[in-house]
Amino acid sequence: MREEPDAPYEDVEAVRWGLSRFNQRHAGDDSFTPVTLLLRDADGAVVGGLIGGTYWSWLYVEILWLDDAVRRQGWGSRLLARAEAIAAERNCAAVHLDTTSFQARGFYERNGYHVWGVLDDLPPGHQRFFMAKKLGVGR
Template identity: 35%
Template sequence: MALPRIEIIETGVTSEHEASILRPLLEYNNQAARHASYNEFAILLRDSESNDVTGGLYGQFDHGWAFVKLLIVPEAYRRLGLGRQLMELVETLARRHNCEGLWLDTFDFQAKPFYEKLGFTVFGELEAGNRADGRYFLKKRFTP
């Protein structure tokens, strides 16, 4: 059997590229893991006049944990409790799906103190450097 050809794509990466890699990975994971599952979810913030999505939360239920992949509250609506409300809603969803807890990552210039106030703790860190921003990995494990 001939080895596959390796191709590097630095610009023009598409959702099809991602799907073609994700598909066999999920197939393997679903066969090998004890708690195989992968479902995406979104909680949207919509403009009350235009109904356009202006922010919100996107995540995944993945192998017994809920992962918050994206969270944005538009600057005009910050400090009004919307971020906390989104996180409370995702926690409710995660509990409904019998998740062990929530996890997420955030850069050092983003919202680490916000998540810590919500009960998240750091379980990993990529330190900042001359060519990199710091990044924190946080979790909130549910108590039985």
């Protein structure tokens, strides 16, 4: 065993696929399908977006980011609502994500999410909140 910070992509994927095969034996195919929503300005530059995916009847929001120039204009709620609509189309029952105390907990709560877990000092001096929301569809 050794640390390989610059491991080839194929080797990293071998570990991911190994875990995926193990999970499938115990919980069935996760059928992971990406969700990628991009917000672009008039010149086509990316100024925000949501990155995540659906699996095992859940949507996972990995990243929701907006450039300062487009914050407080409703784009975050629209991105989140579109991702939730995609998840509902894919028969997902719920959404999960995490955020930190200096990020967007209040935003997610205003959009119907609740905190189900907290890690203190991640990052140091802050908290990481694990949040979820039922969609009312799916299994």
